[in-house]
Amino acid sequence: MPTPNPDALHFLQTRRSRPAKTLTTPVPDRDTLTDLLTVASRAPDHGMLEPWRFIVIEKPAMARLADIAEARGTALALDAEQIQKGRGQFDQGDLAVVVVEVQKPSPKIPPLEQTYAVGGVCLSLVNAALASGWGANWLSGWVSHDRAFMTEAFDLAEHERIAGIIHIGTETSAPPERGRPDITAITTWQ
Numbered sequence: 001m002p003t004p005n006p007d008a009l010h011f012l013q014t015r016r017s018r019p020a021k022t023l024t025t026p027v028p029d030r031d032t033l034t035d036l037l038t039v040a041s042r043a044p045d046h047g048m049l050e051p052w053r054f055i056v057i058e059k060p061a062m063a064r065l066a067d068i069a070e071a072r073g074t075a076l077a078l079d080a081e082q083i084q085k086g087r088g089q090f091d092q093g094d095l096a097v098v099v100v101e102v103q104k105p106s107p108k109i110p111p112l113e114q115t116y117a118v119g120g121v122c123l124s125l126v127n128a129a130l131a132s133g134w135g136a137n138w139l140s141g142w143v144s145h146d147r148a149f150m151t152e153a154f155d156l157a158e159h160e161r162i163a164g165i166i167h168i169g170t171e172t173s174a175p176p177e178r179g180r181p182d183i184t185a186i187t188t189w190q
């Protein structure tokens with residue numbers, strides 16, 4: 001018979017991200033965040049390629065990133081709302097972790113499986129933060145997909161890209177539950 005872990009199951013049944021714009025200080029200190037990154041890295045990883053790394057954005061670095069986002073948005077001729085959105089997560093952020101996908105050459109493990117592994121790391125980081133009592137939110141936005149932003153902001157190499165920008169802080173309000181998938185509708189049995 002399986003041995004249940006009711007606390008863990010209850011967490012998974014009720015977990016809910018906290019919108020980044022509702023997060024505030026205090027944020028985890030470096031030791032605390034390192035523990036969260038350690039938990040996050042305990043993720044399924046086919047071939048143990050470790051196709052990820054972390055860039056921690058602390059408050060003093062946010063303004064520079066916001067400015068780069070605005071400059072890139074302008075260069076891309078985005079509308080004012082999109083530009084504001086691009087810089088907004090940095091203007092408002094106090095602490096965020098960029099989870100960087102680092103594609104590793106492998107004769108056995110396809111690139112897509114490496115991408116999946118990094119997605120698992122992102123969710124694990126959100127969950128580790130939530131389970132520790134912090135608010136957390138996985139964001140992307142157009143900046144995450146803009147190669148020039150990745151290069152200028154984080155000096156990412158060509159085989160690297162942004163999988164997620166995970167904002168972590170103190171929650172000010174818990175959002176209402178959102179719609180969840182209808183399991184019957186998306187599940188078939190054979």
Ligand SMILES: Cc1cc2nc3c(=O)[nH]c(=O)nc-3n(C[C@H](O)[C@H](O)[C@H](O)COP(=O)(O)O)c2cc1C
Pocket residue numbers: 015016017018019137138139140141163164178
């Ligand atoms: C890859 C990825 C990128 C996301 N980017 C954004 C984003 O840029 N802005 C946003 O509001 N939500 C974004 N989300 C959604 C939130 O992270 C999250 O799914 C939502 O707040 C509800 O999460 P919950 O199921 O933990 O409650 C993204 C989710 C994923 C998986």
